[in-house]
Amino acid sequence: MAKAPMDTLQLACIQIAIALLLLTQAKSTTEDTSALHPNATITSCIAGERSSLLAFRAGLSDPTNLLPSWKGDDCCRWKGVYCSNRTRHVVRLDLRGPDYRNGNQSRQVLAGNISSSLLGLHHLRYLDLSQNRFDKKQIPEFIGSLHQLRYLDLSWSQFTGRIPPHLGNLSNLQYLNLDTNSYVSVDSSFHSGTYSTNITWLSRLTSLEHLDMTGVNLSTIVHWLPVVNMLSILKVLLLSDCHLRSSPGSLLLSNLTSLETLDLSENKLHKHGTPNWFWDLTSLKYLDISFNAFYGPFPDEIGNMTSIVELNLGENNLVGMIPSNLKNLCNLERLYCYSNNIDGSITELFNRLPSCSKNKLQKLFLPYNNLTGSLPTTLVEPLRNLSWLDLSENKLTGHVPVWIGELKQLTRLVLNSNNLDGVMHESHLSRLAMLKELTLSDNSIAITVSPTWVPPSSLTMIQLGSCHLGPKFPTWLRWQKNLQNLDISNTSINDIIPDWFWTAASSVESLNIRNNQITGFLPSTMEFMRAEEMDFSSNQLGGPIPKLPITLTDLDLSRNNLVGPLPLDFGAPGLETLILYNNMISGAIPSSLCKLRSLQLLDLSRNNLNGSVSDCLVNESSTNMTDLSIVNLSFRNNNLSGEFPSLLQKCPRLIFLDLGHNQFSGALPSWIGEKLSSLSFLRLRSNMFCGHIPVELTKLVDLQYLDLAYNNISGSIPRSIITWTGMTQTSDNFFDLEHALTSGSEDGESQPVGYAENFTILTKGQERFYTGEIIYMVNLDLSCNSLTGEIPEEISTLMELKNLNLSWNNFNGKIPENVGALMKVESLDLSHNDLSGEIPSSLSALTSLSRLNLSYNNLRGKIPTGNQLQTLEDPASIYIGNPGLCGPPLSVNCSSQPEPIPGENHGDASGDLVSFFLAMGSGYxxxxxxxxxxxxxxxxxxxxxxxxxxxxxxxxxxxxxxxxxxxxxxxxx
Incomplete structure (x- = not known):
């Protein structure tokens, strides 16, 4: 009995010892998994691991010295290196580069080779090498031997090639990010990223919770889902843009009960919206199946996903109204359903939104659908937390309701490109203190506020194009100090531009005030603005052009009243687009234009420029001067003179060239065919060019538009025109042509400028304006010159021609027999030449023909009939001036014409013989x-x-x- 207390005491001591042991182990575990900040105090790191890190750095390319701290004995103080608090082992290596996906374009990244010396870091649990530039390198296989890794991020570091299956050895891995989406490398060449032909190695990563394989090519793998289904604790699965070929209808036994985030976007699965396996994952909170071409009605299964917080169905072909059981989604915060075919009333759609989540709903993104009707005048449940409302590009009508002004959390209101009308007052906007973006363009909305009204919000984007703001300049804009994008184009403003506007717009990056009646002058302080894009076209601005902002890339000042010479210093070295047509700019073209090495589109047409085109080669030898970037150049309708500009030898990317309606003279240089090999459009009409058409011109294989009309060019048409593939076969460079007609960045964010509206073509007997469709025009106009000889048979090979004009020359011989091969020609003019013989019967095969002129030649015989020839307007005028022709539509009967004597040479020789006898008789x-x-x-x-x-x-x-x-x-x- 006396030993009982001792036994109790011993038992208690044992329990305390066990507890201390467990606590020590827990503390040890915690210390091992925690890591010192690089600046923490510690005596030193493990010498062997320091050597491994130094060997790793030796294999890297670090031109910008991103790792200057990697020196000294204590590697735990080095940038990106984290050590254990207790053991001083390196447990974390974070060398993530700058995130250029979020706008950081810094080139301060690591490159080179990833050394296997990392294997010396036996305790490494965290490795992040993302956002670097291991260009054209494969993911190293040895990474699969870092068995302690819990976290591995190799995303956006420009790896290529096969993903090593050795990564399947990382059984402790919880986070794996292999997002190596397709990219364009520094040398502008395209790389296809990484791929895998067998992903069974994934099934061994039994601890994996986060898997991101965005952009990895999995196109050869059909049965990918059973492998993924083995990852029972997976919470995040990102397989966007993986070229997946299938999406099973269901899983017999789903292990993905923990999955909360699923991204299958951009796989183009092209299948019915239901059945699909992911509709059964009721634990999902975030689902993105956008850009997959799912079709059919909106699936009713959506209503079963009661845990969903964010649902993205955008860019599919789903039709009808959203399902009524959407009301079950009480946790819904963000709904993206853009670019589908929702074809119902907007009021009905609002009624189907879940009432239980209306206080939670933050983003409603429904542009590019077929929503109709008027917005509801009232809401049963207010959307108190709505921050995004985008209903743009639909078919909405009626007024903007006042309840819009009650959405106090609203930061983005986008209603552009509908049929909305009515008036928006201060009551619509006065309580939107959080608003950052107001986009109402392409509606008939009038914004009527007091001249003294001060907006409650500081907007960054205002787009009101085609709304009604005028006639006075909207004074409420003066209070917007943080604007980045402002569009008040075509808003009926008829007023002088106030001085305060230039102050308010000083921080704007994209500024558009085109198509108003705005007067005044461009400010002398314009160079201090931050704009990248400016469109002031179609106004009444006067005065000279000041020095431009240094950040400017695109400027359109066309259709104004600008005067004076072009500036000697434009002040915008990065200028890419400069459009100044239809002004009163005078003087010579300055050499400062040649300093704009980024300039791609330059239009100075319809001004009063004179003199010769400045030759930038005066101060620089042609061998040292770098090429210019220009792809579109127009000097049309000025008073420029001199020979064909030799400056153009330094424009190898030129696609559009228009020197028409000037006073250029001399022969066309032979170097055009070699130096301007990219030319597709060449217009030199109404000048004083002379000499022959250089044979080298036929080296321009992409040429599809050639206009040499109204010059003094002589000689014959080269037979090698057959090499103009731009006229012989359908062009495949429409993308390049469209880019040559647009301004702005290549990311497609910028809208096309109005330059395409400046194209006129003389076709079908009249001058016509062409806009974007100019890129499809195939034209050959050599009219009003002194060309001689026969029309070559090779002209019949130019089967893509839509307009052929050879009139007012001295061509003789017959019309090519094969002219009927020009099946796409719409206008054919061979008038006022010395053509003889009969009209080829193949002419009746031109089914696209709408205008024909063969007048004033020496043609004879019966006029062919049939098909399109019977539908032409004013048919008699087509053949006037050819006394030898007969038959309809002429009144001359072919039976009354004298029969030709067999063996005699009729046609042109007969006409010459008659002329000879008449001349001899009269002389006698x-x-x-x-x-x-x-x-x-x-x-x-x-x-x-x-x-x-x-x-x-x-x-x-x-x-x-x-x-x-x-x-x-x-x-x-």
């Missing part, structure tokens, strides 16, 4: 009358002439008599 008669009149009035000349004739007669008589006597004597002998 004229000669007789001259002699007769002379002898009639000059007696002395008449006596002398007859005396001479008598003497000549006597001499001839004697000579004949003597010769005859001598001949007879020889015969008798």
């Amino acid at each position: 008669v004229m000669g007789l009358w001259v002699v007769f009149c002379t002898f009639l009035f000059k007696k002395r000349w008449r006596v002398s002439w007859y005396s001479l004739c008598d003497s000549l007669y006597d001499w001839v008589y004697v000579q004949v008599a003597v010769t005859w006597t001598s001949f007879r004597g020889k015969v008798n002998a």
Whole structure:
């Protein structure tokens, strides 16, 4: 009995010892998994691990010295290196580069080779090498031997090639990010990223909770889902843009009960919206199946996903109204359903939103659908937390309801491109203190507020194009100090531009005030603005062009009243687009334009420029000067002179060139075919060019538009025109042509400028304006020159031609027999030449023809009939001036025409023979009358002439008599 207390005490001591042991182990575990900050105090790191890190750095390319702290004995203080608090082992290596996906374009990243010396870090649990540039390198296989890893991020570091299956050895891995989406490398070449042909290695990662394989090519793997289904504790699965080929309808036994985030976007699965396996994952909180071409009605299964917080169904072909059981989604915060075919009333859609989540709903993103009707005048349940409302690009009508002004959390209101009308007052906007973006463009909304109204919000984007703001300049804009994007184009403003506007717009990056009646001058302080894009076109701005903002890339000042010369210093070295047509700019073209090495589109047409085009090669030898970037150049309708600009030799990317309606002279240089090999559009009409068409011009294989009309070009058409593939076959460079007609960045964010509206083409007998469709125009116009010879048969190979004009030249011979091969030609003009022979019967095969002119030639014979020839307007005028033609539509009957004599050469030779006899006869008669009149009035000349004739007669008589006597004597002998 006495030992009982001792036993109890011993038991208690044992329990305390066990507890201390467990606490020590827990503390040890905690210390091992925690890591020191690089700046923490510690005596030193493990020497062997320091050596491994130094060997790792030696294999890297670190030109910007991103790792300057990697020196000294204590590696735990180095940048990106984290050590255990207790053991001083390196447990974490975080060398993530700058996130250029969020706008950071810094090139301060690591590159080179990833050394296997990392294997010396036996305790490494965290490795992040993302956002670097291991260009064209494969993911190293040895990473699969870092068995202690819990976290591995290799995303967006430009790896390529096969993903090593050795990663399946990382059985402790909880986080794996292999997002190596397709990218464009530094040298602008395209790389396809990484791929895998077998992902069974994933099934061994039994601890995995987060898997991101965005952009990894999995196109060869059909049965990918059973492998993923083995990851029973997976919470996040991101398989966007993986080229997946299938999406099973269901899983017999789903292990993905913990899955909360699923991204299958951009796989283009092209299947019915239901059945699909993911509709059964009722634990999902975030589902993205956008850009997959799912079709059919909106699935009713959506209503079963009661845990869903964010649902993205965008860019599919789902039709009808959203399902009524959407009301079950009481946790819904964000709904993205853009670019589908919701074809119902907007009021009905609002009624189907879950009432139980209306206080939670934050983003409603429904642009590019077929929503109709008016917005509801009232809401049963207010959307108190709504921050995004985007209903743009639909078919909404009616007024903007006042309840919009009650959405106090609203930061983005986008209703552009509908049929909304009515008036928006201060009551719509006065309580939107959080608003950052107001986009109402392309509606008929009038914004009517007091001139003294001060907006409650500081907006960053205002887009009100085609709304009604005028006639006075909207004064409420002066209070917007943080604007980045402002569009008040076509808003009926008829006012002088106030000085305060330039202050308010000083921080704007994209500024558009085009198509108003705004007067005034561009400010001298314009160079201090931050704009990247400016469109002031179609106004009444006057004065000279000031120095431009240094950040500016795109400027459109066309259709204004600008005067004075072009600036000697534009002040915008990165300028890419400069459009100044339809102004009154005078003087010469300055050499400062040649300093704009990024300039791609330049239009100075319809001004008063004179002199020769400045030659940038004056101060720089042609061998040292770098090429210009220009792809579109127009000097049309000025008073420029001199020879074809030699500057263009430094424009190898030129696609559009228009020098028409100037006073350029001289012969066309042969270097055009070599130096301007990218040309597709060449217009030189109405100048004074002379000489022959250089044969080298036919080296321009992409040429699809050539206009040399109204010059003094002589010689014949080269037969090598058959090499113009832009006219012989359908062009495949429409993307390049469209880019040449647009401004702004290549990411597609910027809208096309109005430059395409500046194209006119003389076709079908009249000048026509062309806009974007100019890229489809195939034209050959050589009219009003001095060209001679026959029209070559090779012209019939230019089967893509829509307009062919060879009129007012000196072509002879016959019309090519194969002219009927030009099946796409809409306008054909061969008038005012010396063409002869019969009209080819193949002409009736031109079913696209709407205008034909063969007048004033020497054609003869019966006019062919049939097909499109019978539908042409004013048919008689087509053939006037050809007296040898007969048959309908002419009144001349072919039976009354004289039959041609067999064997005689009719046509052109017959016409020449008639002309010869007429000339000989008239000359004979004229000669007789001259002699007769002379002898009639000059007696002395008449006596002398007859005396001479008598003497000549006597001499001839004697000579004949003597010769005859001598001949007879020889015969008798």
